[in-house]
Amino acid sequence: xxxVTLKDVRKVYAGGVEAVKGVSIDIPDxxxxxxxxxxxxxxxxxxxxxxxxxxxxxxxxxxGDRVVNDIEPAERDIAMVFQNYALYPHMSxxxxxxxxxxxxxxxxxxxxxxxxxxxxxxxxxxxxxxxPRALSGGQRQRVAMGRAIVRKPQVFLFxxxxxxxxxxxxxxxxxxxxxxxxxxxxTSIYVTHDQVEAMTLSDKLVVMSGGQVEQVGTPTExxxxxxxxxxxxxxxxxxxxxxxxxxxxxxxxxxxxxxxxAADMATDLKPGLAVxxxxxxxxxxxxxxxxxxxxxxxxxxxxxxxxxxxHGTIGEGAFVLQVPTGSVxxxxxxxALTIAPNCVxxxxxxxxxxxxxxxxxxxxxx
Amino acid sequence: xxxxxVYTNKLLPYLLLAPQLVIxxxxxxxxxxxxxxxSFRIEDAFGxxxxxxxxxxxxxxxxxxxxxxxxxxxxxxxLAVTILAMSFSLLLAVMADKQxxxxxxxxxxxxxxxxxxxAIAGVxxxxxxxxxxxxxxxxxxxxxxPWNPMLNGDHAxxxxxxxxxxxxxSYNFLFFLAGLQSxxxxxxEAAAIDGAKPARRFWTxxxxxxxxxxxxxxxxxxxxxxxxxxxxxxxxxxxxxxxxTETLVFKVYSDGRLGGDLxxxxxxxxxxxxxxxxxxxxxxxxxxxxxxx
Numbered sequence: 001x002x003x004v005t006l007k008d009v010r011k012v013y014a015g016g017v018e019a020v021k022g023v024s025i026d027i028p029d030x031x032x033x034x035x036x037x038x039x040x041x042x043x044x045x046x047x048x049x050x051x052x053x054x055x056x057x058x059x060x061x062x063x064g065d066r067v068v069n070d071i072e073p074a075e076r077d078i079a080m081v082f083q084n085y086a087l088y089p090h091m092s093x094x095x096x097x098x099x100x101x102x103x104x105x106x107x108x109x110x111x112x113x114x115x116x117x118x119x120x121x122x123x124x125x126x127x128x129x130x131x132p133r134a135l136s137g138g139q140r141q142r143v144a145m146g147r148a149i150v151r152k153p154q155v156f157l158f159x160x161x162x163x164x165x166x167x168x169x170x171x172x173x174x175x176x177x178x179x180x181x182x183x184x185x186x187t188s189i190y191v192t193h194d195q196v197e198a199m200t201l202s203d204k205l206v207v208m209s210g211g212q213v214e215q216v217g218t219p220t221e222x223x224x225x226x227x228x229x230x231x232x233x234x235x236x237x238x239x240x241x242x243x244x245x246x247x248x249x250x251x252x253x254x255x256x257x258x259x260x261x262a263a264d265m266a267t268d269l270k271p272g273l274a275v276x277x278x279x280x281x282x283x284x285x286x287x288x289x290x291x292x293x294x295x296x297x298x299x300x301x302x303x304x305x306x307x308x309x310x311h312g313t314i315g316e317g318a319f320v321l322q323v324p325t326g327s328v329x330x331x332x333x334x335x336a337l338t339i340a341p342n343c344v345x346x347x348x349x350x351x352x353x354x355x356x357x358x359x360x361x362x363x364x365x366x
Numbered sequence: 367x368x369x370x371x372v373y374t375n376k377l378l379p380y381l382l383l384a385p386q387l388v389i390x391x392x393x394x395x396x397x398x399x400x401x402x403x404x405s406f407r408i409e410d411a412f413g414x415x416x417x418x419x420x421x422x423x424x425x426x427x428x429x430x431x432x433x434x435x436x437x438x439x440x441x442x443x444x445l446a447v448t449i450l451a452m453s454f455s456l457l458l459a460v461m462a463d464k465q466x467x468x469x470x471x472x473x474x475x476x477x478x479x480x481x482x483x484x485a486i487a488g489v490x491x492x493x494x495x496x497x498x499x500x501x502x503x504x505x506x507x508x509x510x511x512p513w514n515p516m517l518n519g520d521h522a523x524x525x526x527x528x529x530x531x532x533x534x535x536s537y538n539f540l541f542f543l544a545g546l547q548s549x550x551x552x553x554x555e556a557a558a559i560d561g562a563k564p565a566r567r568f569w570t571x572x573x574x575x576x577x578x579x580x581x582x583x584x585x586x587x588x589x590x591x592x593x594x595x596x597x598x599x600x601x602x603x604x605x606x607x608x609x610x611t612e613t614l615v616f617k618v619y620s621d622g623r624l625g626g627d628l629x630x631x632x633x634x635x636x637x638x639x640x641x642x643x644x645x646x647x648x649x650x651x652x653x654x655x656x657x658x659x
Contacts (some may be wrong), residue, residue, distance in 0.1 A: 053555050074561040086556035090574040099570075100560035147560070 002064035002154040003029050004050065004187055009059035011045050019045045021211040023043040023057065027204060030185045032178075032204035036192055039236070042211040043191045044159055050189060051080050051157050062135045074103075079148035080157040081165060085140045087132040094128040097146045116149040121180070138169045146176070149184060156181065158190040162197065174200060197236050199223070207231045225264070229352035232345060238309060243317035245277035245346070246275055253277055253346055256315020258294040263341035266355045277354060278345035281309065284337045292338030296321065298328070381459055405633035416629075424631035432609065433617070433634075440613040441526060444591040446640075450531035452580070455538030460568070463546040466583065473543065480536035484594070487549035488601025491529035515603070518567045519610025522603045526611050529602060538583050546572070585649055592642050614638050
């Protein structure tokens, strides 16, 4: 178990393509850090650099107090779970799990004890003598986990381990991974493009885009206070609505002709400045009768069961509202919305950065 | 769903199968049965009449010392060629599989020898190793190595082994490379993280995963050394000196075509056929069990 520290890590491929553009992250001992972002954002490359499968162009990766830049993957004391599981097809499940221990010349009875223990934890004891191809996707996933935990490494690395599973199994394995990581207390880095996995698993969420870190924080921080427009629309489902707005005075912003209070908007902005205003679909509320609010024209409704999504427009901008099913009578064409001041996020239209009352550094520390 | 195909026309399936069946019958079963039939007969010296003699040809054959010598030569030759051709091509494939600059050029160059006709390959090697003309042959002699494949049977055998192996390396290389490239990269990475050093990775992961390729090549290479090396041997040594490079297939030719003993030659080819069928059957029976697909 160890602290993992990334200091200004860069990856430049031959030909000059910069896949990772200077990433610094500290992961505390026993922490669960999730790297999330769209494909091609450099998250997998970053993970593979920690694993030692990619060279580090510049910067420093440290596991514990040891800089591992020039250390072989085998010597880094890490274990990795791959997206396609990477089980050795010609070996039995037992041999797959034992392989790493055998390579390290662990005594035979010790290997047996640890393989049996891992198999018990993961409930794969009945399959130990089978070949991987005789297993289902979920069972293979467990074997891959077994191969990782049996070595008792300092760090677990997960490279989209659940994306080959069907939706139901994915939810189940997600919970199991979280439980297992808690129980073992091993520092973990987990790469995914699935923002639900990212939110539920992490205690440290790193949102990446274009080789850069967009935001680091707890899942709640990232959800409540996205630092950039990208993070705002990437985390949360359905994604945050972004509407064109204009800064008014007194911490207010005008959206579609309506004036909204924005609690966190920077106070030094020039009135009249064009900005992007973000509002989460689940955070706008239908105004009580007689209360003034934002005019929301409904085009159509998507039923989700417990909730429904109302698609429509506010002013010129597309807007989605998520409300409990039955909140609006059938055939309603227009409703008024009230939006709490702390649910109005304001972003710079050019840079996409949050225009916050508090500086970004201060909020990161908080 | 009906698993068998259903044809409304009763003749059509037979018609569709006919070309394949005709080819097999005309080019395999007919010559093979002719060989079996001829192996029971003796032809007179002028080729005018033949006489049924039962197993006499076989009895004569197995009474000849030269036949056992040819078998021994064949054994040494086939083992050496198969081992050389397969191990070298695997080595080359492993090296070509690495991400190197100009890798595709190497790969193309390594495949070329396969396009060289056996007789030409044989002549090329003969030229290189000819003791008085060949570059390497003269070099060896200049370096004080007593080298003469024209007179020394062991040297001649070594030369045909090298030439025959060289000819087959390209073919094996192609399959090994394809085999290597079909191994998922993440398996190798997983093994690296699992603490396996490159050599151990090769023997515990890559080599077992190549086993279907290796098995296929083993069968193909053995058939190759038994039958298809005739051209190379004929071009380099004509089976000489003093029959030192006379393999079974070459002996079939020299006894039958040159010696005029068609019956005996036919008996030899039947024995050869039986040996190769038996070898292939053994491989499928025993070696294939160790293959994981």
